Amino acid sequence: MIEVINAFNCLPLAELEVGKHFYWQVGNLNIHGQVVLTSWFVIALLVVASIVATRNIQKVPSGMQNFMEYALEFIRDLAKGQIGEKEYRPWVPFVGTLFLFIFVCNWSGALVPWKLIKIPGGELAAPTSDINTTVALALLTSLAYFYAGLSKRGLGYFSKYIQPTPILLPINILEDFTKPLSLSFRLFGNILADELVVGVFVLLVPLFIPLPVMILGLFTSAIQALIFATLAAVYIGEAIEGHGEEHHD
Amino acid sequence: MTHWTILLAAAEAAEAKGGLFDFDATLPIMALQFLILAVVLNALFYKPLGKAIDERDNYIRTTEKEARERLAKAETLAKQYEQELAQSRKQAQAVIAGAQAEGQKMASQQIAAAMQEAQAQREQAQKELDQQKQEVFRSLEQQVDTLSRQILQKLLGAELVS
Numbered sequence: 001m002i003e004v005i006n007a008f009n010c011l012p013l014a015e016l017e018v019g020k021h022f023y024w025q026v027g028n029l030n031i032h033g034q035v036v037l038t039s040w041f042v043i044a045l046l047v048v049a050s051i052v053a054t055r056n057i058q059k060v061p062s063g064m065q066n067f068m069e070y071a072l073e074f075i076r077d078l079a080k081g082q083i084g085e086k087e088y089r090p091w092v093p094f095v096g097t098l099f100l101f102i103f104v105c106n107w108s109g110a111l112v113p114w115k116l117i118k119i120p121g122g123e124l125a126a127p128t129s130d131i132n133t134t135v136a137l138a139l140l141t142s143l144a145y146f147y148a149g150l151s152k153r154g155l156g157y158f159s160k161y162i163q164p165t166p167i168l169l170p171i172n173i174l175e176d177f178t179k180p181l182s183l184s185f186r187l188f189g190n191i192l193a194d195e196l197v198v199g200v201f202v203l204l205v206p207l208f209i210p211l212p213v214m215i216l217g218l219f220t221s222a223i224q225a226l227i228f229a230t231l232a233a234v235y236i237g238e239a240i241e242g243h244g245e246e247h248h249d
Numbered sequence: 250m251t252h253w254t255i256l257l258a259a260a261e262a263a264e265a266k267g268g269l270f271d272f273d274a275t276l277p278i279m280a281l282q283f284l285i286l287a288v289v290l291n292a293l294f295y296k297p298l299g300k301a302i303d304e305r306d307n308y309i310r311t312t313e314k315e316a317r318e319r320l321a322k323a324e325t326l327a328k329q330y331e332q333e334l335a336q337s338r339k340q341a342q343a344v345i346a347g348a349q350a351e352g353q354k355m356a357s358q359q360i361a362a363a364m365q366e367a368q369a370q371r372e373q374a375q376k377e378l379d380q381q382k383q384e385v386f387r388s389l390e391q392q393v394d395t396l397s398r399q400i401l402q403k404l405l406g407a408e409l410v411s
Contacts, residue, residue: 021271029274036278043286050294057301059308065298072298093295097287132275140280192269 018196022122032130034119039127041112042104075099075229082233087152087240091233094144098137099229102128106191106221110198110214128224129195134188138180141232149239157239183231190224 022033053068061069075096079088083095108114109126117124127133149157161172194217201210 018269026274031273031278032271032275035275036282039279039282043282046286047289047293050290054293054297057297059301059305061301065301068294069298069302072295072302076299092299093287093291096295097283097290100290101283101286127279130275131270132272133279135272136276136280137283139276140283 020122022119032122032132034122034124035127035130035133037119038108038114038124039105039133042101042108042127045104045108046100071100072096078226078230079233082230083237083240087237088233091144091148091236095229095233095236098141098232099225102137102187102228103222103225105133106225107218109191109195110217110221125195126191126221128187129192131184131188134184135180137187137228138184141183141235142176142180144232145235145239148236152240160239179235183228187224187228190220194220 021035024031024033024036049064049068053064057065076088076092078099079092079095082088083091105126105128109129114124146157149160161169163172198210198214198217201213
């Protein structure tokens with residue numbers, strides 16, 4: 001085992017710069033500058049795409065409007081399928097933004113050659129490969145489903161903790177912690193692992209060999225965005241409907 | 250898996266500040282950015298495009314309904330016209346049959362009248378013929394009388410005869 005580690009240390013693997021950050025100092029707060037920068041890029045991309053799509057709305061859509069309508073219908077179907085026909089509409093912006101933001105983040109990490117832009121300390125990568133981003137999104141999802149349940153069913157929402165039997169109370173409470181934990185770590189781990197694998201392959205064999213892994217990375221990235229959005233919708237739907245405690249992932 | 254542990258170890262060894270699980274102010278900033286993005290996209294993207302999609306759905310639904318209603322109306326109209334057509338065709342046939350019957354009747358009447366007339370004329374001619382025959386007979390008888398008288402006179406002499 002130690003020999004393997006030594007062998008890896010001989011290779012220029014350390015240049016992957018895992019866990020190094022480009023720190024911005026605001027007061028006595030630290031901010032990961034590279035994450036914020038790329039997230040600004042992603043946000044700008046989404047906003048520009050939305051503006052282009054809705055600049056001249058026509059009855060027969062074409063071009064960008066058609067594409068964005070396709071995306072919107074996809075998101076609506078997703079939300080409708082998990083939350084239900086009656087309640088899904090107010091949650092479309094949240095679930096849809098989750099999907100779009102994560103999807104564009106992931107694909108920007110895979111498609112945009114961020115590494116060519118040199119910044120002092122760390123390197124630009126997908127914002128979702130930083131644990132702060134994924135935990136932020138997961139915590140927002142938790143807040144969202146608490147809000148959904150409380151606003152829909154009032155304090156009766158808490159009756160779900162003793163729903164099948166009061167014996168399951170600790171497990172039900174634990175679930176509220178495992179949900180954001182699993183959400184954030186799933187996304188973070190997948191995206192970071194994908195970037196690391198691609199990075200290692202590029203270091204070892206710079207040409208052609210990493211391509212299948214990159215394509216696989218694109219696939220995983222899309223799937224992870226879909227999974228995050230779907231699970232968020234499932235949690236919200238569960239909190240609203242209150243009797244669906246059976247289908248967890 | 251080994252890669253993972255190695256990388257983790259390397260990362261943790263690399264720097265005291267930093268690392269993979271380095272939570273700091275990035276987290277609330279990303280959350281805030283995400284919420285702002287959701288609000289902005291709601292105003293820029295979900296609402297207008299959702300409205301466009303719903304409006305299109307409505308438009309298609311109403312137009313389809315209208316078209317279906319129109320089709321039903323056209324079908325009932327066509328049926329009605331067909332019925333009317335059949336009725337008028339029946340009527341026409343009745344009229345034709347009536348006219349034919351009338352014509353037949355008139356023709357037979359005229360034929361009968363003509364035959365009657367012919368009969369009458371023939372009878373009259375016959376009658377005239379008979380009359381003339383009788384007259385002829387009568388004049389013939391007279392002539393026979395005078396002739397026989399003359400014969401008698403010639404044979405017996407004038408004085409004996411009268």
